[in-house]
Amino acid sequence: MSEHPILGQLALGYAPVIDAQRTVTATRLSILPLRPDAPLDGVALLAALQPAFGEPPKPLQLNLMSEAGLQGLAALPLPPQTQLEWPAFMSSSPQAAEAIQAARKNGTGLLLKGLSANPIAPELRGAFGRVQLDLDDARRLGLAALQGKNVLVGNARGASEIDEAFKLGASLVAGSPAIDAYEAPPGAGKQDIQADLQVIVELMSRLDQGDDVERLEQTLKRDPSLAFKLLRYMNSAAFGLPVEVSSFRHAIMLLGYARLKRWLALLLATASKDHAMRPIMYAALRRGLLMEELAKGMSESELRDEMFICGLFSLLDHMLKQPFDKLLQSIPVPERVRQALVDQTGPYKPYLDLVHAVENESAFDFRASTDALMLGIEEVNLAVVRALGKAAQLE
Numbered sequence: 001m002s003e004h005p006i007l008g009q010l011a012l013g014y015a016p017v018i019d020a021q022r023t024v025t026a027t028r029l030s031i032l033p034l035r036p037d038a039p040l041d042g043v044a045l046l047a048a049l050q051p052a053f054g055e056p057p058k059p060l061q062l063n064l065m066s067e068a069g070l071q072g073l074a075a076l077p078l079p080p081q082t083q084l085e086w087p088a089f090m091s092s093s094p095q096a097a098e099a100i101q102a103a104r105k106n107g108t109g110l111l112l113k114g115l116s117a118n119p120i121a122p123e124l125r126g127a128f129g130r131v132q133l134d135l136d137d138a139r140r141l142g143l144a145a146l147q148g149k150n151v152l153v154g155n156a157r158g159a160s161e162i163d164e165a166f167k168l169g170a171s172l173v174a175g176s177p178a179i180d181a182y183e184a185p186p187g188a189g190k191q192d193i194q195a196d197l198q199v200i201v202e203l204m205s206r207l208d209q210g211d212d213v214e215r216l217e218q219t220l221k222r223d224p225s226l227a228f229k230l231l232r233y234m235n236s237a238a239f240g241l242p243v244e245v246s247s248f249r250h251a252i253m254l255l256g257y258a259r260l261k262r263w264l265a266l267l268l269a270t271a272s273k274d275h276a277m278r279p280i281m282y283a284a285l286r287r288g289l290l291m292e293e294l295a296k297g298m299s300e301s302e303l304r305d306e307m308f309i310c311g312l313f314s315l316l317d318h319m320l321k322q323p324f325d326k327l328l329q330s331i332p333v334p335e336r337v338r339q340a341l342v343d344q345t346g347p348y349k350p351y352l353d354l355v356h357a358v359e360n361e362s363a364f365d366f367r368a369s370t371d372a373l374m375l376g377i378e379e380v381n382l383a384v385v386r387a388l389g390k391a392a393q394l395e
Helices: 005-009 042-053 067-074 094-105 135-146 159-168 195-209 213-220 224-234 248-270 275-294 301-313 316-320 335-343 349-359 363-373 377-394
Strands: 010-019 024-033 060-064 082-087 109-113 128-134 151-157 172-176
Touching: 005 010, 005 042, 005 377, 010 275, 010 349, 010 363, 010 377, 024 042, 024 275, 024 377, 042 067, 042 377, 060 067, 067 082, 067 094, 082 094, 082 128, 094 109, 128 135, 135 151, 135 159, 151 159, 159 172, 195 213, 195 248, 213 224, 213 248, 224 248, 248 275, 248 301, 248 316, 275 301, 275 316, 275 349, 275 377, 301 335, 301 349, 335 349, 349 363, 349 377, 363 377
Parallel strands: 024 060, 060 082, 082 109, 109 128, 128 151, 151 172
Antiparallel strands: 010 024, 010 172
16 A cells, blocks of 8 residues: 655755855755646645654755645645745735745744745735845856845855855755765865874775774774764664664674774764765765665665665765775775776666656756656655655754
8 A cells, every 4th residue: 555645746955045154044845736637635745754854853944846836835734834835926825825825834944935017915924034046046146136135045056155155145055965976176186085084994995804803993983072972873763773873893793894994984974074974975875875775675775775875975086086996996985886986887877877867856857857767656656755854864
């Protein structure tokens, strides 16, 4: 029996909402009906999305691309820290005014999305805490219009567009932090892996070579903060281990070398102290968790762990400023992961394509990728919702 039939009618996408210090302040969840004329049950939609809100609820910005569905959702009490994007062209009708007032009464935050030729009624203006523009509108309005205003620029693609939006005066930007493989600038020399990440890389190499527990523990003791973070991850609710892990030795006994690589991979992808990398780390964690959720139907746990590492490492080139063909010479990864990241081939590449479609909020690419993998739409959307919820627990 279908768990949440409404998820079979949608394409879900997500993106970080980033401030000028490159801190991720919220997640933008886009909900694109695959049939624009189909009615959307707001109660069923909220029930289906419940894991994505987190426990306790984390900041979530809902971008529902359905007029009727949006008005229905506005009438419902939403979890704390949830905001609704409200298109400017929907702000002038009597029905819209009722829905806006209902959302305001429920304590739901509203963002006014886009520009409207018709002025907004004075009694409704106070309902909107922020204006959201796409990058083209921000460029057209220019620095003088945006500077000092509470403007969120949406749908930025890549670091250069995010930087441009902040230079134009945006207070927040929503978008994909990395869209292409990393390319070293002309004349750049060999980049060394950051000192604070060297211990993780060494541990992964020692695990790959089968070193004994004593040598592994000695390596880890060189970085006490790393040991603490590793144990915190292992004991988080997101990964549901049956007992509390009390030491690195205990972790090895409980998990074994093969599964321990997964935790080290998670640390490597989230341990950078460079503030500019925080949106990349956000994206990498969700890619890993989404790839793992998509692999739930696979019979071998080894394949699920590899899919997790594949998604997690898919942005490592940006974090460590090296192309994958060089980077993976020093970091051991399974062959199928190497094929996906270096050769752009192999069994995991179509799953990465699906993750890109989700991040790009493209219903067309979403359908094409699910069809190519012969996955059900509801199955993929459930994976997205669960991955977002697990990521919220880890952060």
